Amino acid sequence: MSKSLVNKYNVAGPRYTSYPTVPYWDENTFSLDNWKMSVKKSFDESNTIDGLSLYIHLPFCESLCTFCGCHKRITKRHEVESPYITALLKEWDLYCELFVDKPVIKEIHLGGGTPTFFEPQNLKLLIDGILAKSDLAKDYEFSFEGHPNNTTVEHLQTFYDLGFRRVSFGVQDYNITVQKAINRIQPFENVERVTKQSREIGYTSISHDIIFGLPFQTEEHVIETIAKTKALLPDRIAFYSYAHVPWIKGTGQRGYDESNLPTPEIKRKQYEHGKLELAKAGYHEIGMDHFGLKSDSLYEAMETGKLHRNFMGYTASKTQLMIGLGVSSIGDSWYGFGQNIKDIKTYYKALDEDCIPVYRGHILNDEDLKIRQHILNIMCKFKTSWGEDDFFFTTLGGVLPKLEEFKTDGLIEVEDGVLLVTEKGRPFVRNVCMAFDVLLQAKKPNTQLFSMTI
Numbered sequence: 001m002s003k004s005l006v007n008k009y010n011v012a013g014p015r016y017t018s019y020p021t022v023p024y025w026d027e028n029t030f031s032l033d034n035w036k037m038s039v040k041k042s043f044d045e046s047n048t049i050d051g052l053s054l055y056i057h058l059p060f061c062e063s064l065c066t067f068c069g070c071h072k073r074i075t076k077r078h079e080v081e082s083p084y085i086t087a088l089l090k091e092w093d094l095y096c097e098l099f100v101d102k103p104v105i106k107e108i109h110l111g112g113g114t115p116t117f118f119e120p121q122n123l124k125l126l127i128d129g130i131l132a133k134s135d136l137a138k139d140y141e142f143s144f145e146g147h148p149n150n151t152t153v154e155h156l157q158t159f160y161d162l163g164f165r166r167v168s169f170g171v172q173d174y175n176i177t178v179q180k181a182i183n184r185i186q187p188f189e190n191v192e193r194v195t196k197q198s199r200e201i202g203y204t205s206i207s208h209d210i211i212f213g214l215p216f217q218t219e220e221h222v223i224e225t226i227a228k229t230k231a232l233l234p235d236r237i238a239f240y241s242y243a244h245v246p247w248i249k250g251t252g253q254r255g256y257d258e259s260n261l262p263t264p265e266i267k268r269k270q271y272e273h274g275k276l277e278l279a280k281a282g283y284h285e286i287g288m289d290h291f292g293l294k295s296d297s298l299y300e301a302m303e304t305g306k307l308h309r310n311f312m313g314y315t316a317s318k319t320q321l322m323i324g325l326g327v328s329s330i331g332d333s334w335y336g337f338g339q340n341i342k343d344i345k346t347y348y349k350a351l352d353e354d355c356i357p358v359y360r361g362h363i364l365n366d367e368d369l370k371i372r373q374h375i376l377n378i379m380c381k382f383k384t385s386w387g388e389d390d391f392f393f394t395t396l397g398g399v400l401p402k403l404e405e406f407k408t409d410g411l412i413e414v415e416d417g418v419l420l421v422t423e424k425g426r427p428f429v430r431n432v433c434m435a436f437d438v439l440l441q442a443k444k445p446n447t448q449l450f451s452m453t454i
Ligand SMILES: C[S@@+](CC[C@H](N)C(=O)[O-])C[C@H]1O[C@@H](n2cnc3c(N)ncnc32)[C@H](O)[C@@H]1O
Pocket: 061, 067, 068, 069, 070, 111, 112, 113, 114, 115, 145, 146, 147, 148, 169, 170, 171, 172, 209, 210, 211, 240, 241, 242, 243, 244, 245
């Protein structure tokens, strides 16, 4: 990839886990009642067809990794577990009151923070409590994020017995200088142990998160981390670009200087070289920043056009309705987004008052829905089209001229209303989506809201 292309397209841009992106939500047209109405509508349309997904946010971590951009609360006090589980179950009850039938659960994903901060018996209470009020879809998929330093064999067995078959472990980088800089000392042996134990227990999809672009990280560190990862042969690898977003409250991304970060060109080389190494080991690139073996469901989803993207990242199937439980979680009814209160005390207070703790969101209009579909197509299939009426939107005329430069640079091909992102263009997929993001185009932010695209 040429240096000039990297420099030209390395701008601040969304990762498009939603459209409109969070900073562009129109809070004037949003209300809790609108959100509930959109959830009910989506439930009625989809519960018996697709079922619904649940994202449950478990925010506690015992120590702060200074690179982390997730919403978390650092504590060693495990007394926080029980009240939090009680609150999650209360929140689920409030949603169940909205539904006319028993919900059919297709997916549960436990994210964080650190789900494995919780004792296995508390996690069992949570899942049993959720399932007591629900039916299961035939091909349900349960997954969780495990921290290799504190995932025990009891965690793995408890989750397995509850029906979980997919687990992802945060690896980031194995080099000790990088690990010290990000305050996350995590020997290879810990990752090896949890990976092998998961496999022995019977998990069918084991995933590792690796990051490039971390402070003090060199190309060699990335390659070495990939070599060690390959030795454990996870089914799936998330190869994330480090998102530097120190302005977001609570990230704690202040323990190192920006001068300690690799330059955009080095970061790009880390990615390119890493991708090559992954390909040699049989990993296929899936959408943006994910790789999978041919046997993994994400690869199959890509091949069959079923790949979907939501706030959890890429998923192998789409449900129209995703409910988010827990502080900061975002729910998606397809017609709207609703985000929960981030502060734990305020979240508890809303639940004590029998109120669904959503504090902001966005209700999509027809134009938003069409653009949302185009951006999803580009992110998941590297292709979209607007020839048919269903996919035509009124502001398309403003988008087309913005595509010209991508065409000239060989990043996309456009013919007869069909846009195709080329191989060369794939690293710039976020930039291509930005051309469709009419809200971003209409109001460019004065301050940086998003991480850099490269
Ligand atoms: C909630 S954490 C995973 C579970 C557990 N807390 C752990 O750290 O192992 C989810 C993943 O998000 C990714 N992540 C967090 N902050 C990031 C950032 N600033 N840029 C890119 N990826 C990030 C990391 O790869 C991390 O493993």
